[in-house]
Amino acid sequence: MVGLAFVGSPMPKVKFEKISPADFFYRNRDIAGFSNPSRSLYMSIREMVENSLDAAEIGKIPPSIIVELREIERVKGDVCIYRLKVEDNGIGVSAEHIPKAFATVFYGSKYGYKQYRGTFGLGGTMAFLYGQITTNKPATVISSTGGDKVHKFVLMIDIMKNEPRIFEHKVLKNENGWKGTSIEFYLEGDYTNSKAKIIDYFKHTAIANPHASIMFIDPRGRLYYYPRATKKVPEPPVESLPHPVGVDVETMSRLLATSKERTMLSFMVNSFQRVGEKSAKEVLKLAGIPGNKNPKKLKHDEVTALVNAIKKYGKFRAPDPSSISPIGEDLLEVGIRNMLNPEFLHVVQRPPSSYSGFPFMVEVGLAYGGDIPPSETIKLYRFANKIPLLYDERADVVWKVVNERIDWSTYKVPRTAPLAIITHICSPKIPYKTVGKEAVADRPEIERELLAAIREAARALKLYLSKIEKRTMAVKRLNVYARYLPLIAKFAANLADRKKPPKIDKLLEPLGIDKDLVEKARKEMLKELEIE
């Protein structure tokens, strides 16, 4: 807010201040999704569950997560103070990192080119912060990395300093070799008005993470249990080098500054994925930079020229998808069938693509009929890095593509149709529009991939709907033959004064009409005539 930063004389004096990131999010918790008691409760559960999933997957452990929400005190109306407890069997957090990891904003593990659910170094801390400012109670973290010790911390966040305040640190014996993390804190929330979203969240999370076991005990004592459907844990995504396309001057400068390469040629080949010697040479030539130049000696303008040359050079291979972890067509299909039991389902997995140097991949399922209720609006199920996105649907790029970029009538979809679209975007870096991670931004590259995937699925749907239409038409036509040919035959016999009508079986047979159909048609007709 440069706008506040004006000081004049004899103009009004304005005091200046720099605030900590924790203070920023304390003052602006709406941008992290903590707008009201029901959404804040949802957000808190979500952040904790996602941390737990990451913590298990990073160690290739099939996640087992237990979430318990207990009502402590009614505040007003549906708003209560709750105790939220989340326990996982992940790899645990080492004692030295616990306080900062849970009570410092923007503190997290290396922010690299690797796919995780968490993104901002913020989510868990933000939930703690929200709990703290609504209840003034500290949070408890118990964790073990599997050694002979279990660490217990009771802590709060010093918001102005963006630092942990430790109230208690106990070291316990780890008798059973337990590994995992258990978190407990208090927060103001509204379960009555968030229950539907929370249960949906668990249900959809289970679909996208069939290797996880999730148990939720709600404040009314109900147990929601989503058992593991497979023990196969997906390969943890591998950290990879950045893809050159979309790397900006800032990233380029950082790579140059930290590189140990001696020449620009080896820098290009070894600092990026998908850059071979040939393309490195071509790009450097385009930028006017000698291949044997020392990366540390690049001038400001040369950095700019290099980035621009990469932008103009259109011949890099697609980014390495090993740093992303898609759900996979098979699992996606099984998940959707279980959830919606559709008549028609078409799943599309697009090849990996990239934006701003980050690879990403789009998976789409288009389901029609079955348990999907007919509606004028298309039902969306959005996932990003295997987490369901349930809020702010209309701000999401998927909504834009489905509702503004596709004319569904060209795919023979009626105005009111039982149509659902399931999308999954995975990337080491999802471009969320909000810190609350609910809506994905309309980066042109992602929009394009989504559009291509949904269109491909829509074409398959169109074929299916055409077939159904044809079949319906054919049945109608056959019915006409089955009804009237016997009558015509009878009429012809009468006209010719014959006793028996000519045999029409041979006429009907090649059309696929048998005696049963004829009989059925006759009865139908009689019924209609009687009614009339």
Next chain:
Amino acid sequence: MVGLAFVGSPMPKVKFEKISPADFFYRNRDIAGFSNPSRSLYMSIREMVENSLDAAEIGKIPPSIIVELREIERVKGDVCIYRLKVEDNGIGVSAEHIPKAFATVFYGSKYGYKQYRGTFGLGGTMAFLYGQITTNKPATVISSTGGDKVHKFVLMIDIMKNEPRIFEHKVLKNENGWKGTSIEFYLEGDYTNSKAKIIDYFKHTAIANPHASIMFIDPRGRLYYYPRATKKVPEPPVESLPHPVGVDVETMSRLLATSKERTMLSFMVNSFQRVGEKSAKEVLKLAGIPGNKNPKKLKHDEVTALVNAIKKYGKFRAPDPSSISPIGEDLLEVGIRNMLNPEFLHVVQRPPSSYSGFPFMVEVGLAYGGDIPPSETIKLYRFANKIPLLYDERADVVWKVVNERIDWSTYKVPRTAPLAIITHICSPKIPYKTVGKEAVADRPEIERELLAAIREAARALKLYLSKIEKRTMAVKRLNVYARYLPLIAKFAANLADRKKPPKIDKLLEPLGIDKDLVEKARKEMLKELEIE
């Protein structure tokens, strides 16, 4: 992202890192609205213009702002490098603050209880940051506070350190006593696809800020000029004490820590607005805190008890509205009439209310007919602190209230209607959902006020539509009389074998039907009969 923060042994080692706020927003520029070249260009212009408006208003100067956008180089398709220059006649920035104010994230003037357009200490810096990473060019800031010197800075942002990098600092003589700020920087953008939004932005800004003169020269050399409609600058909002309702434990602790009061009773009366001795005593009693206790000696649990007591005590007067600056019913009405020329207009200004200790006020205009094209969707014009919000409409609380909480058929609004709703929310703290300041969160208190205001306006609209309906019905009915009474009279005369029909004028007169109407009805009927 606590989820990344897991370290185990012999589990995979994870490196830890704390990043600067500038680095956070560099990595996550989508959450500040910088998602694609067209929206980023729009955002950059917006942030600069809003800083300029604030800089003038704070000094009670009628703002004069000149924005010039020039195309420098075509990158690809519609994407170009532009030079953006924004000049204002505000109070200027003193030299010592220029570098940090423009090149440090979260650095701004005191974040207090005062209404401004800017909110996050982020906007202008974010635009610079975006320009820097897309062009690698420094920004130029020229400013004077009106003394005998003008300062010129050429600078960039050190993103990893969140610090300014100064390339040049020149002190020039201020020959003409100029006061103001001129900013120039380069950025990648797409004017072709953002032009409509940018022009709308200027147009709507002019409506909400009739005291401002705004000139925009676009890359095609076109001049858009919005002259000042009034010289009356609104009173700059006054900084005020926080209202007790909604103050949380964090704010309470800070107030207690910095208070110079000696007793809790005087602390309560002097640290908040709208707290008199009587209510202070009652609240303290409710919290179980003696009135003569030293504020510095409050225990942790007492702070919690005090905040809870305030929540439960329901008798505070409404917050002082002097820290907010509404547009006002008259100006709003004039603005809407100029923009939409509606048949029907009803403007509602709600009394001030508060959320989380911040006062806010809602103003609503409901316009019908005129230049508003009939549509199935209700056209929304959203403003917050006198700035138009043009993106992410569907994520805004206004959209929710208008489309999900109100059944328009109960107000006699047909499905396709020429209906527009203009909303203005003003507050020292607008709860934006995104750092890009485009959508306001659905804080329950704000949602409630919006709902009340729109419903009130809708009731007026219902009356109007009922009147129209009645009038139409009445005209129809009169028409029937006008048509058939003369015929019946004639018919009766024929029947009675009279030459002249009885005089019906006296029958028609009390119904408000004169000769002209009778004649008109007769001609209409003739025409209809002829056609048949």
